[in-house]
Amino acid sequence: MTEATAFPPTRRWRIAALILLTIVLHVLAIHWGKAYFNATDTDAHATSSVSVTLRPLELPRQPVSLPVAAARKLPKTVKPRPPASPAPEVSNAVAAVDAISDTPSTVNAVAPEPVHAAASAEPAPASAPPTDDSPPAVQGTQYHIDPPPSAELEYDVLAFSDNLTWHGTSTLDWKTDGSRYTVDGEVYTRLFAKIAFLNFTSSGEIGTFGVEPELYTEKKRNRPVTNTHFNRERNLVSFSASTTNYPRAGGEQDRASLIWQLAAIGRGDSAKFAPGAVIDMFVAGVRDGEVWRMQVVGQEEIRLITGAAQVWHVVRQPRPGSYEQRLDIWLEPGRQWYPARLRFTETNGDYLELSLSKLKTP
Numbered sequence: 001m002t003e004a005t006a007f008p009p010t011r012r013w014r015i016a017a018l019i020l021l022t023i024v025l026h027v028l029a030i031h032w033g034k035a036y037f038n039a040t041d042t043d044a045h046a047t048s049s050v051s052v053t054l055r056p057l058e059l060p061r062q063p064v065s066l067p068v069a070a071a072r073k074l075p076k077t078v079k080p081r082p083p084a085s086p087a088p089e090v091s092n093a094v095a096a097v098d099a100i101s102d103t104p105s106t107v108n109a110v111a112p113e114p115v116h117a118a119a120s121a122e123p124a125p126a127s128a129p130p131t132d133d134s135p136p137a138v139q140g141t142q143y144h145i146d147p148p149p150s151a152e153l154e155y156d157v158l159a160f161s162d163n164l165t166w167h168g169t170s171t172l173d174w175k176t177d178g179s180r181y182t183v184d185g186e187v188y189t190r191l192f193a194k195i196a197f198l199n200f201t202s203s204g205e206i207g208t209f210g211v212e213p214e215l216y217t218e219k220k221r222n223r224p225v226t227n228t229h230f231n232r233e234r235n236l237v238s239f240s241a242s243t244t245n246y247p248r249a250g251g252e253q254d255r256a257s258l259i260w261q262l263a264a265i266g267r268g269d270s271a272k273f274a275p276g277a278v279i280d281m282f283v284a285g286v287r288d289g290e291v292w293r294m295q296v297v298g299q300e301e302i303r304l305i306t307g308a309a310q311v312w313h314v315v316r317q318p319r320p321g322s323y324e325q326r327l328d329i330w331l332e333p334g335r336q337w338y339p340a341r342l343r344f345t346e347t348n349g350d351y352l353e354l355s356l357s358k359l360k361t362p
Contacts, residue, residue: 054326057297057317059319059320062278064280065280066141066249066280067140067143067251067280067281068140068142068250069142069208070143070145070208070209070210144265144269145206145209145265145268146267147206147211147263147264147267148174148337148338149336149361150174150175150176150362151174151359151360152171152174152358152360152361153172153174153339153356153358153359154171154356154357154358155169155342155354155357156305156355156357157169157187159350159351159353160349161350162350166189168188169187169189170188170354171186178206180203180204181203181205181257181260183203183256185199185256186198186199195221197220197221198219198221200216200217200255200256201215201216201217202257203215209251210251211257211260211261212230213230214229215228215229215230216255216256216257218255226239226287228284228285230254230284235247235248235249237284239284239288242287244287246289251281252283252284252289253281254285255283255285258281258292261281262329262331262337263336264337265279266312266331267337273296273312273314274296275297275298275299276296278293278294278295279296279314280294292316294314294316294329295314295315295316295317296313296314297313299311299313300313304340305356305357306356306357306359309356310333311331311340311341312330313328313330314329314331315327322347325345325346326345328343338356338359339356340355341353341355341356
């Protein structure tokens, strides 16, 4: 059998075209990889994206002060005065007026109901309510909360991992009606198709503590979905990925809601943002949780695609010897305290940085 008989002209053309297409695809892949995965060629991108130098901070020395619930304001209705009554009844009337007043001493003396519920099941450290014979005192820090309005945010992603630098996109979809909230996030890149590295969702209510998560779901590439539950009925924080659990006293956050709680504090209680200040929160991850001490570094100017932005820089720095991430958050008061930049830095130097590129509000 001759070669012409074995490979007819039409088939030879098809084979040649397939070989040519393969070569073209390889050239495109090399060109794309050179732009997205070569650390040397992306130094210029990295330099333009990072506008501040991350420096180690001294860990806070002040005692931990977890959030306490904001007092619910009682309606100040004017009741008709009864006819002349004996002196003891007048004293009772004065006591009743004092009971509905909004003075700070009354707020401090009344233990919030969620804290009582958690303490009855299992006392939570640093947040137990005062006993009847204890002097009135604030058991933690009270924040005035004003969550930002709903928005869709898009970020340019710059990451360095396994000695490779790559670029991608991240989206954050924050929705709230004033009583409930959801936040959906995704980090992805594109080659010939969309490749998602991280998806997460947090949902819950806007309550007396501010942003109060009920469920946090996280899905990393090539890993199963994990769920973190903030159970109100059992006053328990639990995890699908471990048997660890913690008492729920109120004010706990997950890794996504934390950012929006800080924004809510900035909008409602901006005096809490001062250089050197610390905002303490119990943060639950996918397997366990601990107190995160968010240190306010100060006000800075950063460069974004949209231009210069005046921001507050807040840092969560892990304890020495820990393998946990450092988290840097830059919140922009000029745009409803939305996060303008986020940076997650590993102990080995790998990082994931998100810089705001688009903002859409209803």
